[in-house]
Amino acid sequence: MASVKVKFRPSTIEGKEGTIYYQIIQNRVIRQLKTDYRIFTDEWNEAGSCIIVGSSRRSNLLLSLQERMEWDLKRLDMIIRQLDNRKAGYTADDIVASFQSNKEGQSLFNFMQGIIARLKQMGKIRTAENYSCTLKSFMQFRGDRDILLSEIDSDLMQLYEAYLHGKGAVRNTSSFYMRILRAVYNRALEKELMEQRNPFRHVYTGVDKTVKRAVPLSAIKRMKSLDLSLQPNLEFARDMFLFSFYTRGMSFIDMAHLKKKDLQNGFLSYRRRKTGQQLVVRWEKCMQEIVGKYPEDSLSPYILPVLKYPFKDTHKHYRSVMSGINRNLKEIARLADISVPLSMYCARHSWASAAKGKNIPISVISEGMGHDSEATTQIYLALLDNSVVDKANAQILKGL
Template identity: 40%
Template structure:
């Protein structure tokens, strides 16, 4: 087996004190390749034996500061070269030219900001605007933590992540927001692993908070839904907001972003068939009479969409964000009429919670909502009715007999 020889050298000059460029010399199977580095050093500033950058005592303050910065960047470059060679050796067959090209590619895009911005463009091209927004907000938070100081992807290590977590908590950010930023950062790094820009480190995020803590449940009791149905509304805007909320509830808690983008083409026979914009999963929902009535109410609305949420002139992500703000503003007004807080999320959470209350198995609820795991579904659950727990307490305290029957029976 051949080993890869890597040495960093400085080009020589006959002129004393002249700054000359550094380069990486790669030897593999007796083939030699050279790769230039963007640093120029004098003979006194380079230790060829140790392959290290010196900071001579007679250096000016400005030059010393410059050399410290070069030393840090040079160290990162060396780690990148070692990482590339490690990955190539793991895969097996490779050439010196492939090592050089991989290093150049790493140097070009391994800058965190450039890489994330590139991924944001890719996500936007795929129509995943919400994920793109998450990437941007995470990048903003991380670079604020860094004080605007750039870094490479391979510099993201466990100590740095712990510092970022501490910074977020000390800034007063709640635990779930800390988890959000760290999970998005993990997703970004996983993309970089798939792009062969960094090594996979399985336990890299194991010592930082990436879990989801229980928060105030965003669900309402079933009688609130009935109250909304019974409302006599004179405002067309509030009536539309109520209808959209109810349709989301009737459609197994359909997310507002999916509801807003429904078109007549999504109606296939007696079902609505659509692709979840968040996960790309196809869902099929049988049209209930309540859903048909709401669709019929807006059948003469011009445009391709089932409901007048997005306009033909602005069906993009910015248009959706504007529509979402308008919907939540109107739901806030409706909430005052029924005596509770309302938002687009609440319809989705309520469907899951009411289903659980009626004894429908978690697995079925999870499938109905298009969740990738039951764990996600449990976040949506809320104990809307404590009467059964109260009765259990009475049985324990007063020693009454308990004869309970399942509310829901699954027929296979």
């Protein structure tokens, strides 16, 4: 059986990146398979034949390259096993040709991991997470057995859908995974990696309307009035929920990344990380009261004490903090006699519901964010004079 080794070739020019390549050996014949993965000499572990990710500012890039490398090796292993199973002779050149071919040996796992790596490099971390979650689920369904793109068909997708429902997933969850897999499949079609087989025609890829996760103003008042001074973790979770509500349902990821420079002349200006839309919110007294409760870190660029500074992997830390807040909000809901399973996302729904209850025009609220797509709501909001939205927010905050 052929063997594969990972090698690193330093640059002949001092201070420049070297190149990672694969050494393929079959019947004592050695061939090299080049990659476009470039790193510096001190980022390579020769003994372990792996990248040193570390905690440098390039850590995200290095981690992405390491993941791509691991998937390349899995793909090479799959190609070698397929060639072995044919019970016919093959050479190291055959392995290289199969790997480089756009039509042979291209597996779903490898192709999808490549997409995930590119999304990370483009800074689309949230989308990359969704793709990673889908890939992990599909790998569990397959028992970690990879599959060629050309082997994806309607029967397989129906089996996967049945598997998800058997694990307790609702239709919206299975549809979420299916839509991501469909996007991956369509990208492979664009690259002409296989022929169209319409594998998603018999599975559900729509979006069912779900129960709204809003809580009424009366419940938010009860949350606000809770004495949590002896339970700082609960108090912090409650404050983050209220800050989101005060700022027109700002998403937690945007809250976490708010910087001090974003607050100027009584207005908070930020760009949504999900859509890229620029939003401006008038700074109210209740917002300042929350910020003022927590000691200011002069070294930190952030307004809220969510992300530690300096912190190398801010995204991982943000996810960890959000998870803790959502757990604590469940306890707050119990203390405040709130039946809705409380989370940070509820603040967004709650603001929209409160606005609707205050008879704010539908053009301002877009039916309490009740559209099938949040993007539709954002289109409505983007067309409005921002002062109209600020007045709406002021009316809501007066009710507390």
